[in-house]
Amino acid sequence: MKKLLVLAAALTLTACSQAPAAQEPEQRAAPQAGFPVTVENCGRTLTFDRPPAKVVTGYHPSLETLFALGLGDRITGRTNFSESAFLPGHQEQYDKIPEISDTIMMPQKEIMLSQGADFIVDNQMASFDAAGGYATVEELDAAGSPVYILGGWCSPEEVLRFTLDDTFDDLRNLGKIFGVSDRAEKLISELQGQLDDVKKRVEGRTPVKVLATDGGKGPVNAYGGSGITHQMITLAGGENVLKDVKGDYTEVSAEQVSASQPEAVLISDYSTLRGEDMPSSPAKAAETFAIVKNSPAAEEQRYLAVPVAAQHPGYRNLLAVTDIARFLHPDAFTQ
Known part of the structure; x- marks a missing residue:
């Protein structure tokens, strides 16, 4: 996948009664520490020059996962979620994010492309099927909106190969993409600790x-x-x-x-x-x-x-x- 397109522009308007001063050469934004980062997803290489700041999420588990990483403030659009009760504290955050689709699916192509997202997270490829009127992964990539599919659910075969380790991999990848790897590793450690506790309790039963x-x-x-x-x-x-x-x-x-x-x-x-x-x-x-x-x-x-x-x-x-x-x-x- 091509590099994430970063839109960075700075306009400085100077008004004075005298002749305008000579303009200095345009300054490029300084690269952020730790970037660029590269991750693999669905057989594609995603490269990010800086953390995404305008994120769209699909089916609700993708939104919950970003909430768990403390990234709710980066989400500018989400799909509707009315299938399960919310996790504690999540509905308040959910209600503050603009809804761009009244179903669990992404909106139709024109609406999706108009979001100007710099990152899209979902866990179903159906939302990117051209036959359904949706923007494809390739079209979104070309528009500077790279798509990340949670769990590697990129094909029916990969759905069957899923392991819970894939969820840990997602947390680690998202930590890198957003520049919050320390936060991601802390969450992974906590969750792994919970799973280890369960294993210890049920062992031998x-x-x-x-x-x-x-x-x-x-x-x-x-x-x-x-x-x-x-x-x-x-x-x-x-x-x-x-x-x-x-x-x-x-x-x-x-x-x-x-x-x-x-x-x-x-x-x-x-x-x-x-x-x-x-x-x-x-x-x-x-x-x-x-x-x-x-x-x-x-x-x-x-x-x-x-x-x-x-x-x-x-x-x-x-x-x-x-x-x-x-x-x-x-x-x-x-x-």
């Missing part, structure tokens, strides 16, 4: 058999043995009952789900969206328990609503591991 689903009577929208949700289950001391199913978010027959005999269920939660096409988490749980009616999970009505935003690349999926572990092994967190 019998894994709980977990079904992760987004509902459906058949086929069922469920999570197979690849991707974010599968890894969160494993790190939290669970065993994904669909671990042998290829894919991340995929369709599974009701018969296979019924035979999986889960001991606990994770439900993808769209807490603020309701309607015929978006049933509540309790409704989806009831639907799931009807399918696995002879399972331990159904007998105990044991389920946890997991914010759907935590099931996409971003800061929140690291936090969700602790929540899932507490649900699966409550006794491990009594002290």
